[in-house]
Amino acid sequence: MNCYHFYAQTVGNLVEADLLIFTKELHNKIIDNFIHVAANLIVMGYILPQFGITQQFGLFIFASIISSSALFDSYPLIANLISDITGEKKISYDLLLPIPSWLVFVRIIITGAIQNTIICMAVVPFGMLFFLHELNFATIQYMPFFGMILISCIFAPAFGLLTASFIQNMQRLSTVWCRFLFPLWYFGGFQFSWTSLHAIFPT
Numbered sequence: 001m002n003c004y005h006f007y008a009q010t011v012g013n014l015v016e017a018d019l020l021i022f023t024k025e026l027h028n029k030i031i032d033n034f035i036h037v038a039a040n041l042i043v044m045g046y047i048l049p050q051f052g053i054t055q056q057f058g059l060f061i062f063a064s065i066i067s068s069s070a071l072f073d074s075y076p077l078i079a080n081l082i083s084d085i086t087g088e089k090k091i092s093y094d095l096l097l098p099i100p101s102w103l104v105f106v107r108i109i110i111t112g113a114i115q116n117t118i119i120c121m122a123v124v125p126f127g128m129l130f131f132l133h134e135l136n137f138a139t140i141q142y143m144p145f146f147g148m149i150l151i152s153c154i155f156a157p158a159f160g161l162l163t164a165s166f167i168q169n170m171q172r173l174s175t176v177w178c179r180f181l182f183p184l185w186y187f188g189g190f191q192f193s194w195t196s197l198h199a200i201f202p203t
Contacts, residue, residue: 007099011107014094018111029115030122033069037123040065041130059134062127063145064190067152069123070116071185074160077112078176081164105161112157120149159184 045058084090094104128135163180167173 007103010097010099011103011110014104014107015111015114018107019114022111022115026118029073029119033119033123034126036069036072037062037065037127038130041127045130055134059131060193061191062131063148065127066120066123066149068185068190069120070149070152070156071159071181073112073116073119074156074163075176075181077108077157077160078164078167079170079173081108081161082167082170082173085164086169108161109154109157112160113154116153116156117150120153124149 040061041058044053044061048057049055081091091104094107095101097104159180163176167176
Protein backbone atom coordinates (compact mmCIF):
# COMPACT_ATOMS: atom_id res chain seq x y z
CA MET A 1 0.00 0.00 0.00
CA ASN A 2 1.56 3.32 -1.03
CA CYS A 3 1.48 6.29 1.33
CA TYR A 4 -1.16 8.20 -0.67
CA HIS A 5 -3.56 5.29 -0.52
CA PHE A 6 -2.93 5.03 3.21
CA TYR A 7 -3.55 8.75 3.68
CA ALA A 8 -6.80 8.58 1.71
CA GLN A 9 -7.97 5.53 3.66
CA THR A 10 -7.15 7.18 7.01
CA VAL A 11 -8.97 10.39 6.11
CA GLY A 12 -11.89 8.32 4.81
CA ASN A 13 -12.09 6.46 8.13
CA LEU A 14 -12.02 9.74 10.08
CA VAL A 15 -14.78 11.21 7.89
CA GLU A 16 -16.85 8.04 8.31
CA ALA A 17 -16.51 8.27 12.10
CA ASP A 18 -17.60 11.93 12.01
CA LEU A 19 -20.64 11.09 9.88
CA LEU A 20 -21.71 8.29 12.25
CA ILE A 21 -21.82 10.86 15.06
CA PHE A 22 -23.60 13.30 12.73
CA THR A 23 -26.42 10.84 11.91
CA LYS A 24 -27.45 10.80 15.58
CA GLU A 25 -28.27 14.52 15.39
CA LEU A 26 -29.39 14.62 11.77
CA HIS A 27 -33.15 14.75 12.46
CA ASN A 28 -32.71 17.68 14.88
CA LYS A 29 -30.55 19.58 12.38
CA ILE A 30 -33.11 19.05 9.62
CA ILE A 31 -35.94 20.24 11.88
CA ASP A 32 -33.90 23.34 12.79
CA ASN A 33 -33.33 24.11 9.12
CA PHE A 34 -36.99 23.50 8.26
CA ILE A 35 -37.95 26.12 10.85
CA HIS A 36 -35.34 28.53 9.48
CA VAL A 37 -36.55 28.04 5.91
CA ALA A 38 -40.27 28.19 6.76
CA ALA A 39 -39.93 31.38 8.82
CA ASN A 40 -37.99 33.16 6.08
CA LEU A 41 -40.22 32.03 3.23
CA ILE A 42 -43.44 32.91 5.03
CA VAL A 43 -42.19 36.42 5.77
CA MET A 44 -40.39 37.07 2.47
CA GLY A 45 -42.76 35.20 0.20
CA TYR A 46 -46.17 35.97 1.68
CA ILE A 47 -46.07 38.83 4.21
CA LEU A 48 -43.62 41.36 2.71
CA PRO A 49 -45.26 41.25 -0.76
CA GLN A 50 -48.34 42.71 0.96
CA PHE A 51 -46.21 45.78 1.72
CA GLY A 52 -45.26 46.28 -1.91
CA ILE A 53 -42.26 43.98 -2.43
CA THR A 54 -42.38 41.97 -5.66
CA GLN A 55 -44.13 38.61 -5.50
CA GLN A 56 -40.98 36.96 -6.88
CA PHE A 57 -38.92 38.06 -3.87
CA GLY A 58 -39.75 34.94 -1.87
CA LEU A 59 -38.54 32.73 -4.72
CA PHE A 60 -35.28 34.69 -4.91
CA ILE A 61 -34.82 34.39 -1.14
CA PHE A 62 -35.37 30.62 -1.34
CA ALA A 63 -32.11 30.14 -3.27
CA SER A 64 -30.33 32.46 -0.83
CA ILE A 65 -31.64 30.58 2.21
CA ILE A 66 -30.23 27.29 0.96
CA SER A 67 -26.70 28.66 0.67
CA SER A 68 -26.99 30.63 3.92
CA SER A 69 -28.05 27.45 5.75
CA ALA A 70 -24.60 26.04 4.99
CA LEU A 71 -22.95 29.30 6.07
CA PHE A 72 -24.78 29.35 9.41
CA ASP A 73 -23.72 25.74 10.05
CA SER A 74 -20.12 26.98 10.10
CA TYR A 75 -20.86 28.74 13.40
CA PRO A 76 -21.11 25.56 15.52
CA LEU A 77 -18.05 24.22 13.70
CA ILE A 78 -16.12 27.32 14.76
CA ALA A 79 -17.43 27.07 18.33
CA ASN A 80 -16.48 23.38 18.57
CA LEU A 81 -12.99 23.98 17.21
CA ILE A 82 -12.28 26.88 19.57
CA SER A 83 -13.73 24.97 22.52
CA ASP A 84 -11.59 21.94 21.73
CA ILE A 85 -8.37 23.87 21.09
CA THR A 86 -8.74 25.86 24.32
CA GLY A 87 -10.05 22.87 26.30
CA GLU A 88 -9.67 19.12 25.86
CA LYS A 89 -7.60 19.35 22.67
CA LYS A 90 -9.06 16.19 21.12
CA ILE A 91 -7.72 17.39 17.78
CA SER A 92 -4.23 16.60 19.14
CA TYR A 93 -5.00 12.87 18.81
CA ASP A 94 -5.79 13.33 15.12
CA LEU A 95 -2.62 15.37 14.61
CA LEU A 96 -0.59 12.46 16.05
CA LEU A 97 -1.81 10.12 13.29
CA PRO A 98 0.81 9.09 10.72
CA ILE A 99 -0.57 11.46 8.08
CA PRO A 100 0.38 15.04 7.17
CA SER A 101 -1.21 17.45 9.65
CA TRP A 102 -2.92 19.43 6.87
CA LEU A 103 -5.01 16.35 6.02
CA VAL A 104 -6.67 16.60 9.45
CA PHE A 105 -8.05 19.97 8.40
CA VAL A 106 -9.00 18.68 4.94
CA ARG A 107 -10.98 15.99 6.76
CA ILE A 108 -12.88 18.72 8.68
CA ILE A 109 -13.77 20.44 5.40
CA ILE A 110 -14.85 17.17 3.72
CA THR A 111 -17.00 16.17 6.70
CA GLY A 112 -18.60 19.62 6.91
CA ALA A 113 -19.28 19.70 3.16
CA ILE A 114 -21.01 16.29 3.25
CA GLN A 115 -23.09 17.24 6.30
CA ASN A 116 -24.13 20.57 4.74
CA THR A 117 -25.03 18.90 1.45
CA ILE A 118 -27.26 16.34 3.19
CA ILE A 119 -29.10 19.06 5.10
CA CYS A 120 -29.44 21.35 2.06
CA MET A 121 -30.77 18.51 -0.09
CA ALA A 122 -33.42 17.86 2.56
CA VAL A 123 -34.34 21.55 2.64
CA VAL A 124 -34.74 21.98 -1.15
CA PRO A 125 -37.95 19.92 -1.62
CA PHE A 126 -39.41 21.33 1.62
CA GLY A 127 -38.84 24.90 0.44
CA MET A 128 -40.30 24.17 -2.99
CA LEU A 129 -43.63 23.30 -1.33
CA PHE A 130 -44.06 27.02 -0.59
CA PHE A 131 -43.90 27.92 -4.28
CA LEU A 132 -45.62 25.07 -6.10
CA HIS A 133 -48.01 27.56 -7.73
CA GLU A 134 -45.14 29.79 -8.91
CA LEU A 135 -42.40 27.33 -9.84
CA ASN A 136 -41.98 26.24 -13.42
CA PHE A 137 -39.73 23.21 -13.09
CA ALA A 138 -38.97 23.27 -16.82
CA THR A 139 -37.25 26.68 -16.53
CA ILE A 140 -35.02 25.85 -13.55
CA GLN A 141 -31.34 25.67 -14.47
CA TYR A 142 -30.53 22.61 -12.40
CA MET A 143 -26.77 22.44 -12.98
CA PRO A 144 -26.07 26.02 -11.80
CA PHE A 145 -28.60 25.63 -8.97
CA PHE A 146 -27.10 22.46 -7.52
CA GLY A 147 -23.61 23.70 -8.36
CA MET A 148 -24.31 26.75 -6.20
CA ILE A 149 -25.44 24.50 -3.36
CA LEU A 150 -22.32 22.32 -3.63
CA ILE A 151 -19.97 25.32 -3.68
CA SER A 152 -21.74 26.82 -0.65
CA CYS A 153 -21.53 23.53 1.23
CA ILE A 154 -17.78 23.26 0.59
CA PHE A 155 -17.12 26.94 1.28
CA ALA A 156 -18.84 27.01 4.68
CA PRO A 157 -16.58 24.56 6.58
CA ALA A 158 -13.46 25.97 4.87
CA PHE A 159 -14.54 29.46 5.89
CA GLY A 160 -15.34 28.23 9.40
CA LEU A 161 -11.89 26.68 9.73
CA LEU A 162 -10.21 29.88 8.55
CA THR A 163 -12.34 32.05 10.83
CA ALA A 164 -11.61 29.88 13.87
CA SER A 165 -7.91 30.60 13.40
CA PHE A 166 -8.57 34.28 14.19
CA ILE A 167 -10.40 33.65 17.47
CA GLN A 168 -8.34 33.25 20.64
CA ASN A 169 -10.97 31.88 23.04
CA MET A 170 -14.67 31.22 23.59
CA GLN A 171 -15.16 34.71 25.07
CA ARG A 172 -14.45 36.14 21.63
CA LEU A 173 -16.95 33.87 19.87
CA SER A 174 -19.43 36.73 19.37
CA THR A 175 -16.76 38.28 17.14
CA VAL A 176 -17.38 35.50 14.62
CA TRP A 177 -20.97 36.60 14.10
CA CYS A 178 -20.41 40.37 14.24
CA ARG A 179 -17.26 40.59 12.13
CA PHE A 180 -17.50 37.64 9.77
CA LEU A 181 -20.81 35.82 9.38
CA PHE A 182 -23.24 38.76 9.58
CA PRO A 183 -21.48 41.03 7.05
CA LEU A 184 -20.91 38.12 4.66
CA TRP A 185 -24.56 37.07 4.94
CA TYR A 186 -26.07 40.57 4.84
CA PHE A 187 -23.96 41.97 1.99
CA GLY A 188 -23.43 38.68 0.18
CA GLY A 189 -26.56 38.78 -1.95
CA PHE A 190 -28.98 37.19 0.51
CA GLN A 191 -31.64 39.91 0.12
CA PHE A 192 -30.59 41.31 -3.26
CA SER A 193 -28.67 40.16 -6.29
CA TRP A 194 -25.36 41.79 -7.10
CA THR A 195 -26.74 42.48 -10.58
CA SER A 196 -29.53 44.65 -9.16
CA LEU A 197 -27.07 46.32 -6.75
CA HIS A 198 -24.71 47.12 -9.63
CA ALA A 199 -27.55 48.81 -11.50
CA ILE A 200 -28.04 51.19 -8.56
CA PHE A 201 -24.47 51.56 -7.22
CA PRO A 202 -21.93 50.43 -9.82
CA THR A 203 -18.93 51.24 -7.57
